[in-house]
Amino acid sequence: MAEELHRPEEGPNVEMLKPTVWPMMLGLGVALMGAGVATSPAFLALGGVIFAAALVGWVGDLLPGRGHAEEPMIAPPPEPVAARPGAVERLRPGTPGYRFMLPLKVHPVSAGVRGGLVGGVVMPLPAFAWALLSGHSIWFPVNLLAGTLLPGVDGTNLAELEQLHPTLVLIGVVIHAAMSLVIGLLYGVLLPTIPQRVVWQMACGGVLVPLIWTGLCYGLMSVANPALRANVDWPWFATSQFVFGLTAAAVVVRSEKVAVAPAGGP
Amino acid sequence: MATAVPELSRERLSLVAGLHEWVVTVDHKKIGVMYVLMAIAFLLIGGLEAVLMRVQLLWPRADFLPPLTFNQFFTLHGTTMVFFMGMPILIGMANYLVPLMIGARDMAFPRLNAMGFWVTLFGGLLVYASFFVPGGPPAIGWFAYAPLTEKTFARGPGVDCWALGLLVSGVGTIAAGVNFVATIVGMRAPGMKLRQVPFFVWTILGTSIQILVAIPPLTAALVMLIFDRHLGAHFFDPQAGGSAYLWMHLFWFFGHPEVYILVLPAFGMISEVVPVFSRKVLFGYEFMALATMAIVFISLGVWAHHMFTVGMSRTLDMFFAGASMLVGIPTGIKIFNWLATLYGGKLVLKSPLLFALGFLSMFVIGGLTGIILACAAVNFQIHDTYFVVGHFHWVLIGGTVFGVFAGLHYWYPKVTGRMLSERLAKWQFWLLLVGFILTFAPMHVAGVLGMPRRIYTYEPGRGWDLWNQLATVGALIQAPSYLIFAFNLVWSLRHGELAGDDPWDAWTLEWATTSPPPSYNFESVPVVRSRRPLWDLKHPDDPDWKYE
Amino acid sequence: MSEAVAVGLAVEPRPDPRKVGMLAFLASEAAFFSTLVVGYVVYLGKSITGPTPPEVLSRPLVVGTTVCLLTSSYTVHRAERALRAGAGGFAHWWAATAALGVVFLAGTAYEWYSLIAVHGLTLGTNLFGTTFFTLVGFHAAHVTIGVVMLLTVLGLWRRGHLPGREPVAVTLTAWYWHFVDGVWVVVFTVVYVVGR
Missing domain, CATH: 1.10.287 (Helix Hairpins)
Known part of the structure; x- marks a missing residue:
């Protein structure tokens, strides 16, 4: 055919x-x-x-x-297509009446990945600090993190959560690394799209996103695993998010900008 | 040979020869036209059923229609509109347009294409043949929950006609899906990359994938039903351990992707109309394509939001509620892209754009009531009430029908060589918009007040009277708009203004050939280097491919 | 295409639409069989009366027919290879494929005969009968269609209607046959291994 x-x-x-x-x-x-x-x-x-x-x-x-x-092919041929040069003008920089600003250089997306990695390394510090200050073992926050994914981990076996469980640690580390990378990548993509001033970018990456994230986690956990939510110390949780956000945003902001490929290629 | 005669001069042939030409044709354009005509015929039939039902609901305790007839009408109305109006009109338009848009001479499998049309038509006739069997048409609702469809409860052959009609037409739908995928993947004009096809083609690709995944389970479920009824099998027979629950899952696994099968091509038509009539390129083409594919895949995992009230586990409820709301994200991306395309454009307010604007405003509302329904906790309260009826009509008319009308007004000049009457089109648009809002907005209220769907009458004093009366008045305002459209189609065929090849100053390949196109579509297909090949031809000094 | 070359555009080769169409069709067939398999699994052990799968399903017979069907995938592959190489033997391998398909069908017929006549299991006996005959029956119907396709292609080829070393009718029939085989692997696993 x-x-x-x-x-x-x-x-x-x-x-x-x-x-x-x-x-x-x-x-x-x-x-x-x-x-x-x-x-x-x-x-x-x-x-x-x-x-x-x-x-x-x-x-x-x-x-x-x-x-x-x-x-x-006996049908009459189509009308010849007439050239209509200049019938419509393209938007170009300087066209009056239009906002037409594009940055020539932005932070590379890879900076976001690096930011996520660095942030991911720094972020556990406040969590461990909280665990020690509040009298838990340092495995407690790790187990809590793994518990968000695993069924059966809830507030009923708190003593269990103080112990070292290699499986839970492994899962916790994997979740933490994956989330750090993904959110770092998000920073790499998002931060270049907001006004290119350090204050704005730090405010967005270091304050706004962590706040939204904390709110999301709070809301989602109350649906998904309410028992677990009660065991999280939310001010400390927010603190570690801020530490991550500020670190990752700082890495992105400090990265060297690269030239944007012009629209439509060379 | 017969097909070489241009469509409009066919009156020279005798009636029999003319009909014969259409029966034996394998030309995708003729098949497309037949699909659309068939769909419009079924639209009028299904619409008549709807109007009769609305009249019955005008007063409490009315006896305009007997209860059984009412039940048969809502069954036929739903079945007709989904299977014999909605899908055929979209498949028909895609049939006509996709080969033209990608610069091909025909579909990949022209004979299979013809077969697909005929089984769809015969399937529809088979469903309506149930009027002539003992017991009359089925009275089971369009989703035909078991065990109501079992021999014990539905003795007559009406249910068999229904099931077999859908089975047979489903074969045609799958054939169309196979054909579109093969055509779009394998037959694009030289140089045309997949990311350069007109956006309508993307949505047809998405729809076809959904057809391939979602229709076969329906076919299997219908086969099970027929085995139950005729061979004594026990699939949906609770007394032998079978489960009505299986039918629900299978039907909705088809049924929910089905609504995206019905709406994605309308998205595609809007995406063709909006850029041309705002004189700007489609905003965010790549994101639109990604969003389309996201809808295709997410919508395969949301079906059980039709089933919250049957008592699934809490986890499942949460999963399906979440997944259903997730569909709102890619859909929202599309809405914003259309708005961004319109923004700052030089709008040409002709009928296609009018319908597109109607689509944009109405579909958003339908989408929002969809999010309300996806919320499991709310759904427990308003499941199976008129709120649901209001919601899905809002999506299917505000989405699919408005989109299809935008498309039909846009491409009618290409198909016939003549323009539709703008005056009639404007009458049609405003009657439809006003009548549509008046019909379906009150249904939401009646639903929240607790009015169940599918009741043939209601008691006075429940507070439902006013809302039902408004809805019926709305239906009576809406009905003439469809008749005006049918009249416009016929009238303009002879009296419409001559269109020429490219009446809208458009950019895609279907406007590069004559109106109507010859059977071979193009004398020579231009090499495609951008998303707007016709623009490149018109503006050799400023071609599009420089900017892509 | 010369125009494209003239303007310096690389025109990428397109996949053959007939092959794409066959793949799309097989995808829809996969969706169809998945539904039947889901039906079988959901109703496994839900029968109210006997007989149950372990009581009546004979594994040695089915292992035999399975071997036949799997071998036929190999023979059809050999037939294609023979044709591509231009060597003789296409007709023999192709006919052997059809013959193995017929043996498979005969085995299924014998199995059904013993189920119906000896064990009294029919579509209407219980849920096991309902789901078993539907699933295995639809697969057998596909094998039958496949055998008819194989024989048609063989007949056309003998008359010289399928010229060339890789006629697309041969390729597509072979794909269909492999698919039917693949479905059987799933059916065999579900019905005779896991479900028994």
């Missing part, structure tokens, strides 16, 4: 598929068989016969040279 793909470069003829009745007959056969199931076997038999005949006819159409015909 690929012959209709063939496009002759020149010449008044084009090879097109011949009209054929078999597709319609095949459909009729299928529908009659359906009607036969619903009503009477006579329809079923009739539909079966039509279906079989149509199938044979259709396969016949597929044979080389049977299903195609040369068709002359």
Whole structure:
């Protein structure tokens, strides 16, 4: 059936598929068989016969040279496309009446990944500090983090959560690393899109995003794992988010800017 | 040979020869036109059923329609509008447009294409043949919950006609899906990359993927139902351990992607109309394509939000509520992209843009009520009330129907060579907008007041009277708009202004050939170097490909 | 295409639409069978009356038919290779594939006969019968269609209607056959290994 793909470069003829009745007959056969199931076997038999005949006819159409015909290109050609130069003007820098500002240089996205990694390393410090100050073991925050993903970890077995569980530690580290990377990447993408001033970028990355994130976690955990939420010290949680946000944003802001590829390529 | 005769001069042929030409055609354009005509016929039938139901609900305890007839009508109305109006009109328009847009001479499998149309039509006729069987049409609702569909409760062959009609037309839908994927992936014009196809083609690709994944489970479920009814199987028979729950899951696994099958092509049409009529390129094409694919995949995992009240686990409730709300994000991206395309553009307020603006404003509201319904806790209260009816009509009419009308007004000149009457189109638009809002907004209120859906009448004094009366008045305002449209289609065929090849000063390939196009579509296909190949031809000094 | 070359554009080769179409069709078939498999798994052990799978399903017979079907995937591959290499033997390997398919169907027929006549298990007996006959039956129907396709292609090839070393009809039929085989691996695992 690929012959209709063939496009002759020149010449008044084009090879097109011949009209054929078999597709319609095949459909009729299928529908009659359906009607036969619903009503009477006579329809079923009739539909079966039509279906079989149509199938044979259709396969016949597929044979080389049977299903195609040369068709002359006799229709009037389309109106020639008239060039309309200058009918619409493109927006270019300096076009009056439009805000048209694009930064020439921005922070690279990779800076976000680096920021996420550095932030991820610094972030556990306040968490451990909290654990020690409040009399928990340092495994407690790690286990809590792993508990957000694992079912069955809740407020009922607090003593368990003070212990070292290699599985939980592994899961906690994986969650932490993945989230740090993803959010760092987000910083790398987002921060270059806001006004290119250090104050704004630090405020966005170091304050706004951690606040939103803390709020999200608070809200989601009250749905997903309310028992666990009670064990989190939320001011400290927010603190560690701020530490992450400020670190990651600082790494991004301090990175060397790269030139933006001009729109539309060279 | 017959197909070489341009469509408009076909009156020279005798009627029989003319009909024969359409029956044996494998031309994607004729098949597309037949799909659309079939869909419009079913639209009028389904619309008539809706109007009769609305009249029955005008007063409490009315007896305009007997209860059984009412139940049969809402079953047929839903089935018709989804399977024999919605999908065919979209598949038909895509059939006509996709090969033209990508610079191909036809679809990948023209004969399969013809077969797809005919089984869809015969499937529709089979469903309506249930009027002539003992017991009449099915009275099971369009989602046909088991065990109501089992032989014990639905003895007549009406349910069989329904199930087999959907089964048969489903074969046609799958064939169309296969055909679109093959055509879009394998038959684009030389040079045209997948990220350069007109946006409509992207949405058809997404829709086709959904068809391929979502329709076969429905087919399987229908087969199970038929086995239950005729071969004594027990799939949905609780007395033998079978479960009505399985039908719900299977049906909605099809049923929810189905609403995206119905709305994605409308998104595509809007994405063609809005740029041309605001004289700006589509804002954020890549993001739109990504959002489309995101909708395709997310929407495969949301089906059970139709089933919160059957008592799933809390985890499942949360998962499906969350996933359903997630669909709002890519959809929202699209809305903002359309707004950004309109922003600062030189709007040409012709009928296609009018319908597109109607789409934008109405679809947003429908989307928001969808988020309300996706919230499991709220859903427990308003499930199966008129709120749901109001919501999905708001999406399907405010989304699909407005989008399709924008598209039909936009491409009618290409198909016929003549313009639709702008005057009639404006009458149609305003009647539709006013009637539509008046019909379906009150349904939300009635639903919140507790009115269940699918009741053939109601008691006075529940506070539902006014809302039902408003809705019925709205339906009576809406109905003429569809008739005006049907009239406009026929009238403009002879009396419309001559359109020429490119009446809208558009940019995509379908406007580079004659109106109507010859059977072979293009004499020679231009090499495509950008998303707007026709722009490149018109503006050789400032072509698009420099900027992409 | 010469125009494209003239303006210095690299025109990337397009995948053959017929192959893409076949893949799309097979994807929809996969969705169909997944639904039937889900139905089987959901109703596993939910039958109210007997017989149950361990009582009536004979594993040796099915292992035999499975081996036949898996071998046929190999023979169809050999047939394609023979045709591509231009060496003889295409018709033999291809016919062997169809023959193995028929043996598989015969095995299934024998299995069904013993289930129905000896054990009294039909579609209407219990949920196991319902889901088993539907799932295995649809697979057998696909094998039957596959055998018809194989024989049709063989007949057309013998008459010289399929010229060339890689006629697309041969490739697509082979893909379909591999798919039907793959479905059987899943059915076999679910019905005869896990579910028994």
